[in-house]
Amino acid sequence: MSHPDARAGVAGAFDPADPVAVRRAIRERRFTGFTNLVARTVVQGNLVAVPADYADAFEAYCRANAQALPLLGRSAPGERTIPSLAQDMDIARDTGGYMIFRDGELVDTPVxxxxxxxxxxxxxxLGCSFSFEALLQRHGVRLRHLDEGNVSAMYVTDRDTTPVGPFAGKLVVxxxxxRPADAIKATILSARYPAFHGAPVSLGLPGDLGIEDLEKSYGGHGLTRLKPDEVPVFWACGATGQIAARxxxxxxxxxxxxAHMVVTDLPLPKED
Structure with a gap:
């Protein structure tokens, strides 16, 4: 399998604040890194593409599990753009990294x-927590994983989602x-933004979600080790849709x- 180098940087000059420039740089392989530190004034999203015969059921599954899977946009069959989200967009090339599943099995990870x-x-x-991270930082919430050039870790919990048709599975967070003060502030702030998963589903209690070891993250990436003055805060995650589709x-x-998300042109909410 081929896959993107998640930590690769910039191979050609572009404006990292401009979502059109970011998508073009990804499309042309001039940028291959995580998208959590680029296009930080616009909404980013998870991608799940399914055959048209399953699309209505998947949309219903998203709406039944809206905290994990807030629906931002849906394409027409075969279309590789969603005009309501962005104009100059090719969903099949502008995400920078993909996972291809056949009959539930991962068969390729192309760029x-x-x-x-x-x-x-x-x-x-689908809505992504990368969007609310920028909003949290505007309010002074320290996100150590960003300071260290990392991403948030993901975990498969023991909580069942609401099934619809063939789609079911566990909640991913x-x-x-x-730090405790930041955890409280982040809880209050994120609750304002249901399109980006809303408030946390658990604060400081991994066992409440059936998570036994923070170092064993889903996908094997992200910041997993806590410092003595930190608590783990868990938000519903769009990777829930990937679990259900598989x-x-x-x-x-x-x-x-x-960590290679769909970069839209939708502006993040202005501060209250």
Missing amino acids: DASGAWRDDLVAFV SMRAL AARLPLCITHYK
Whole structure:
């Protein structure tokens, strides 16, 4: 399998604040890194693309589990753009890394999914915690994983989602290591933004979610070690959709590769 180098940087000059420039740089392989430190004034999202025969059921699954899977946009079958989210966008090339599943099994992790894209695929873009991280930082919440050039870790919990049709599975969460005062502030602030997962599902209690070892993250990446003055704070995560699509054993499903998100043109909310 081929896959993007998650820590690779910039190979050509572009404006990291401009979402159009970021997408073009990704498309042209001039930027191959995580997207959590670029395009920080616009909304980013998770990608799940499923065959059209399953699209309505997947949308219903998202709406039944809206905290984990807040729906930002849906493409027409075969279309590789969602005009309501961005104009100059090719979903099959602009995410920077993809995971391709066939019958629930991971078969490839290309940097360009256009070769696997089918005319019947419907792409869904779902809210992502990368969006609220920028909002938290505006209010002075320290996010150590960003200071260290890392991303938040993800975990599969023991909580069941609400099943719809062939889609079901466990809730996935993302974790941020926060000082107690920041954890309280982050809880209050994130609750304002249901499109980016809203308030945490648990604060300081990994066992409450069936998480036995923070160092064993889903996908094997992200900040997992806490400092003595930090507590783990868990938010619902859009990777829940990937789990459900895999469990449904769809003939084809394409998602983003870890920490390489769909960059939209939608501006983040202005501060109150």
